[in-house]
Amino acid sequence: MAELVFVTGLSHAxxxxxxxxxxxxxxxxxxxxxxxxLGKKLRAAKPDLIIGLANDHVLNMPVDNQHDFCxxxxxxxxxxxxxxxxxxxxxxxxxxxxxQVAGVxxxxxxxxxxxxxxxxxxxxxxxxxxxxxxLTPDYDIPLVPIHMNCIVPPVPSPRKCFxxxxxxxxxxxxxxxxDLRVAFMGTGGLSHDPGGPKYFEVDEEFDRWFLALLEExxxxxxxxxxxxxxxxxxxxxxxxxxxxxxxxxxxVGDRGSVTICYEPSVELRCGMGCVYWEMEGEPAxx
Numbered sequence: 001m002a003e004l005v006f007v008t009g010l011s012h013a014x015x016x017x018x019x020x021x022x023x024x025x026x027x028x029x030x031x032x033x034x035x036x037x038l039g040k041k042l043r044a045a046k047p048d049l050i051i052g053l054a055n056d057h058v059l060n061m062p063v064d065n066q067h068d069f070c071x072x073x074x075x076x077x078x079x080x081x082x083x084x085x086x087x088x089x090x091x092x093x094x095x096x097x098x099x100q101v102a103g104v105x106x107x108x109x110x111x112x113x114x115x116x117x118x119x120x121x122x123x124x125x126x127x128x129x130x131x132x133x134x135l136t137p138d139y140d141i142p143l144v145p146i147h148m149n150c151i152v153p154p155v156p157s158p159r160k161c162f163x164x165x166x167x168x169x170x171x172x173x174x175x176x177x178x179d180l181r182v183a184f185m186g187t188g189g190l191s192h193d194p195g196g197p198k199y200f201e202v203d204e205e206f207d208r209w210f211l212a213l214l215e216e217x218x219x220x221x222x223x224x225x226x227x228x229x230x231x232x233x234x235x236x237x238x239x240x241x242x243x244x245x246x247x248x249x250x251x252v253g254d255r256g257s258v259t260i261c262y263e264p265s266v267e268l269r270c271g272m273g274c275v276y277w278e279m280e281g282e283p284a285x286x
Contacts, residue, residue: 002176009245015268034261047183054127056147079124165250186248188241190271204264206234217256
């Protein structure tokens with residue numbers, strides 16, 4: 001069986017690369033050091049492949065043709081899409097994909113009742129460009145991108161995303177090549193309200209509550225308390241991206257997360273932070 005060697009949840013707001021210099025120096029240092037440390041930890045795990053889950057921003061799945069999930073099936077990806085290059089302040093990059101693994105994920109997740117489709121071509125914006133800049137600065141770890149709908153109702157519930165993560169973990173364990181080392185990243189959030197009434201606000205209380213909740217290692221408590229309604233109250237249109245982190249939690253059982261950094265960055269228009277789950281040692285309870 002393949003081995004899941006690293007799991008992380010992290011923010012991907014474009015300000016982290018596009019206008020980080022507008023944030024206070026303390027926040028710049030905290031976030032730069034924190035995200036660089038997360039990258040070092042991921043690379044130290046020596047994954048052969050990253051499976052990622054991020055929101056689509058209605059970029060590849062239009063409003064009138066939404067699905068819960070969309071897996072990218074290609075052996076090569078490029079980004080950022082031209083319109084987003086100046087916005088995220090990241091030059092054009094190329095990263096390998098893995099169409100074979102993507103096909104296995106698509107086929108098996110489809111049979112388990114998940115609303116999932118596939119695309120051979122995907123436009124990347126900050127959803128992948130910002131995390132990859134910090135986690136894989138040489139773009140030398142292949143990526144299987146999975147886009148999700150977290151904007152257009154009905155949005156997949158936290159429970160469904162948790163089950164999705166658990167299903168992906170089982171596929172890694174049972175159906176991927178035995179010598180493959182896999183990392184998983186769920187990216188989006190924390191509190192923000194892009195273009196909405198709270199665009200110039202960050203809900204620090206919610207963010208710190210959510211991070212502390214993940215650290216407890218009690219998935220049922222997270223699913224019971226962290227509802228879509230509570231996420232929307234912290235910032236409609238953006239905070240619900242945290243269902244990607246909940247999918248990551250579904251892969252690790254009752255392990256508690258480790259928070260590397262958090263900053264309530266109004267200048268970046270988002271609560272910014274990152275966590276990971278320690279995968280070494282005794283297996284967690286599923």
